[in-house]
Amino acid sequence: MSDDVVDVLIIGAGASGAAVAWSLAETRMRVVCLEQGDWTRPSDYPTNAANWESQAHGPYHIDPNVRGLEADYPINNDDSEVIVVNFNGVGGSTILYGAHFPRLHPSDFKVKSLDGVADDWPIDYDTLEPFFEQNDQIMGVSGLAGDPMYPPKDPPLPPIAMGLVGETAARGFNALGWHWWPSDSAIISQPYDGRDRCVFLGPCLSGCAQGGKSSTDITYWPKAIRRGVELRTRCRVREVTVNDQGFADGVVYYDENGDECLQRAEIVIMACNGVGTPRILLNSKSNSFPDGLANRSGLVGKNLMFHGFGYVQGLFEERLDGHKGPQACSILSKQFYETDPSRGFVRGYNMQISRGSGPLNTAMAGYMDGSIPWGPEHHDAFRKRFDHTFAIGIVGEDLPEEHNTVTLDPKLVDSSGIPAPKITYTYSENSRKLIDHGLARGEEVMRAAGAKEVMSAGPLRPTGWHLLGTARMGDAPEKSVVNRWGRSHDVKNLFIVDGSIFVTSGGVNPASTIQACALYIADSIKKNLTNLFD
Amino acid sequence: MSSETSGPFLAEPMKRLLTALLDTLIPASPDGKMPSAAEVGFEAYLHTQAHEYISALEDVLQSFDSNFSDLPPNRRHELLEHFSKDRPAEFSSLLARVYDCYYQDNRVRGEIGVVQGAPFPQGNDVAQGDLSLLDPVMENRDRYRYRSP
Ligand SMILES: Cc1cc2nc3c(=O)[nH]c(=O)nc-3n(C[C@H](O)[C@H](O)[C@H](O)COP(=O)(O)OP(=O)(O)OC[C@H]3O[C@@H](n4cnc5c(N)ncnc54)[C@H](O)[C@@H]3O)c2cc1C
Numbered sequence: 001m002s003d004d005v006v007d008v009l010i011i012g013a014g015a016s017g018a019a020v021a022w023s024l025a026e027t028r029m030r031v032v033c034l035e036q037g038d039w040t041r042p043s044d045y046p047t048n049a050a051n052w053e054s055q056a057h058g059p060y061h062i063d064p065n066v067r068g069l070e071a072d073y074p075i076n077n078d079d080s081e082v083i084v085v086n087f088n089g090v091g092g093s094t095i096l097y098g099a100h101f102p103r104l105h106p107s108d109f110k111v112k113s114l115d116g117v118a119d120d121w122p123i124d125y126d127t128l129e130p131f132f133e134q135n136d137q138i139m140g141v142s143g144l145a146g147d148p149m150y151p152p153k154d155p156p157l158p159p160i161a162m163g164l165v166g167e168t169a170a171r172g173f174n175a176l177g178w179h180w181w182p183s184d185s186a187i188i189s190q191p192y193d194g195r196d197r198c199v200f201l202g203p204c205l206s207g208c209a210q211g212g213k214s215s216t217d218i219t220y221w222p223k224a225i226r227r228g229v230e231l232r233t234r235c236r237v238r239e240v241t242v243n244d245q246g247f248a249d250g251v252v253y254y255d256e257n258g259d260e261c262l263q264r265a266e267i268v269i270m271a272c273n274g275v276g277t278p279r280i281l282l283n284s285k286s287n288s289f290p291d292g293l294a295n296r297s298g299l300v301g302k303n304l305m306f307h308g309f310g311y312v313q314g315l316f317e318e319r320l321d322g323h324k325g326p327q328a329c330s331i332l333s334k335q336f337y338e339t340d341p342s343r344g345f346v347r348g349y350n351m352q353i354s355r356g357s358g359p360l361n362t363a364m365a366g367y368m369d370g371s372i373p374w375g376p377e378h379h380d381a382f383r384k385r386f387d388h389t390f391a392i393g394i395v396g397e398d399l400p401e402e403h404n405t406v407t408l409d410p411k412l413v414d415s416s417g418i419p420a421p422k423i424t425y426t427y428s429e430n431s432r433k434l435i436d437h438g439l440a441r442g443e444e445v446m447r448a449a450g451a452k453e454v455m456s457a458g459p460l461r462p463t464g465w466h467l468l469g470t471a472r473m474g475d476a477p478e479k480s481v482v483n484r485w486g487r488s489h490d491v492k493n494l495f496i497v498d499g500s501i502f503v504t505s506g507g508v509n510p511a512s513t514i515q516a517c518a519l520y521i522a523d524s525i526k527k528n529l530t531n532l533f534d
Numbered sequence: 535m536s537s538e539t540s541g542p543f544l545a546e547p548m549k550r551l552l553t554a555l556l557d558t559l560i561p562a563s564p565d566g567k568m569p570s571a572a573e574v575g576f577e578a579y580l581h582t583q584a585h586e587y588i589s590a591l592e593d594v595l596q597s598f599d600s601n602f603s604d605l606p607p608n609r610r611h612e613l614l615e616h617f618s619k620d621r622p623a624e625f626s627s628l629l630a631r632v633y634d635c636y637y638q639d640n641r642v643r644g645e646i647g648v649v650q651g652a653p654f655p656q657g658n659d660v661a662q663g664d665l666s667l668l669d670p671v672m673e674n675r676d677r678y679r680y681r682s683p
Pocket of ligand 1: 012013016034035036062085086088093094097098100101102236238271272274328332344485498499510511512514
């Protein structure tokens with residue numbers, strides 16, 4: 001194997017790895033992707049069974065420490081106010097994601113100029129616009145053109161049915177005179193590109209048996225493989241190696257039999273997400289890079305951002321059919337997205353309407369909070385709550401802070417013996433104020449929409465689904481890890497395309513922007529092929 | 535009795551005790567539309583879906599007197615309430631299994647308006663929603679302009 005040199009070696013087959021593989025395939029370079037997990041079978045997803053709710057606590061649980069599959073690596077969250085969630089397999093975290101698919105806003109790329117905090121991105125919305133568009137086409141995005149909160153965009157498919165939940169929330173926003181809009185969703189509302197439409201199974205967050213949800217195993221990967229990309233599954237990368245000239249020359253990985261292998265490459269692309277990528281870079285120590293690969297700035301693993309997440313639930317007299325999916329996609333509001341200094345914090349948040357839960361989760365949650373007792377009162381209380389609630393998720397911008405980190409745990413290792421990541425994270429005062437504000441506004445919406453009971457909580461802990469900022473992009477090598485087109489400042493043939501490169505988090509779910517960045521970086525590689533390593 | 539056996543795992547009087555316990559956790563509704571948790575095949579559920587829970591359940595059952603099933607419902611309720619306070623983790627894991635089984639039952643599902651069996655492939659119908667509700671947003675579109683850097 002060691003004599004075999006591929007042109008491009010991608011590590012990680014998730015949201016960004018799939019997009020970059022597909023895009024680079026047209027160059028006819030030899031592209032290989034190593035993915036530590038395997039293909040998932042839609043026929044194994046929980047919604048194939050009547051006990052879908054309890055099954056979601058098994059192999060498709062969102063927390064890798066609970067799931068504990070062979071493909072997973074443990075994560076030490078002990079010193080973190082947020083628990084990291086993910087999925088490791090072809091499709092990466094898009095297997096379990098909610099597919100709520102907003103883009104970052106133009107202002108998100110310029111927070112230093114606008115609000116005097118953090119840093120501006122070296123690129124802007126306009127740079128990414130064609131790649132947002134391309135990504136929407138390939139993923140299959142449903143939405144409605146005309147949202148005044150964005151520059152013009154035109155999703156390829158009509159919006160996902162907002163349902164009674166969306167209508168009820170919309171009436172609340174209208175009563176207050178606040179913005180709302182049907183969510184852009186990476187879920188197909190009509191048959192598209194050989195896939196059948198969403199049939200509203202409900203629980204998108206444990207895999208979509210129908211294939212209506214656009215995870216990259218069914219969008220990008222079949223196309224990339226048809227274009228000649230080789231995807232090797234159950235191959236876990238331990239480290240990226242460098243040659244005497246300081247170029248990355250390959251990776252050491254464990255194959256499906258656990259054998260140690262070496263794969264040489266001309267270009268190495270990291271796509272392991274905002275936790276997996278710094279972990280591997282920090283584990284790639286050499287004489288040239290004693291503190292980890294591409295880490296002369298000392299910033300690999302620093303500036304970890306999630307999105308603070310708050311939750312407001314309303315209980316309604318009327319039935320809202322909330323257990324019918326898609327859970328995370330209905331409508332949203334950007335009323336409080338942009339900075340207003342009078343609020344006492346900078347930046348803002350998205351209000352994301354999510355639908356209700358299934359019967360088991362409703363009954364158990366009701367037991368925990370005392371609203372649905374067991375015993376003779378059970379049926380009555382259950383009927384009043386089941387399908388009579390919806391929630392508003394407050395997804396808030398989380399500004400970068402160097403003390404929020406991914407480091408290597410000194411003791412914990414995965415099943416291949418590779419050091420596991422340790423997360424150190426606290427919410428900033430700004431993030432807390434922002435979430436508090438969002439919770440209060442969410443309660444207002446619920447009341448305006450007619451809720452007879454409202455409860456709110458946050459920021460919540462098991463919400464580390466957006467993993468950002470740990471190998472940030474920038475023009476200055478001492479203040480960033482990669483340049484404006486994703487190339488490491490220190491290692492000229494090493495690229496990073498996942499959420500690690502985010503300079504700031506924005507206040508929306510990141511998958512759309514992560515993939516647009518990956519396509520943009522692939523495009524930059526293609527445009528610069530002749531002088532790629534200059 | 536060992537949890538390794540493949541047939542019905544409980545002998546009398548434990549069987550009666552379990553029935554009484556289930557019936558106390560979720561009694562049938564007064565109008566008879568919702569069955570009791572003792573009527574939805576809990577033993578079969580344990581064998582097919584929650585085998586790993588059987589020995590924990592046996593422990594739970596051991597902590598009740600065998601005359602539990604002969605007590606009036608309100609007394610059984612009281613005793614279970616004590617148990618839930620004394621041993622909250624065990625109680626909530628019992629309840630999770632009972633609810634899991636109960637809300638898979640087709641009669642129950644029919645009554646609460648959930649598709650019978652697996653959600654896939656039949657799926658659900660969801661109202662498209664009235665997009666004319668967006669009119670006020672469109673009328674005020676200038677107020678909502680995105681911030682241009
Ligand atoms: C439950 C959940 C809900 C979410 N909901 C939303 C949502 O509604 N909207 C949204 O925008 N985002 C959502 N997200 C986040 C979104 O899925 C991620 O931001 C996105 O998938 C990240 O893309 P990525 O390419 O950076 O990493 P991933 O998609 O996580 O892919 C990384 C891949 O790298 C592989 N890998 C890691 N280390 C190695 C190694 N050493 N060797 C080989 N392979 C490796 C992993 O196995 C994985 O497959 C959600 C995430 C979760 C978990």
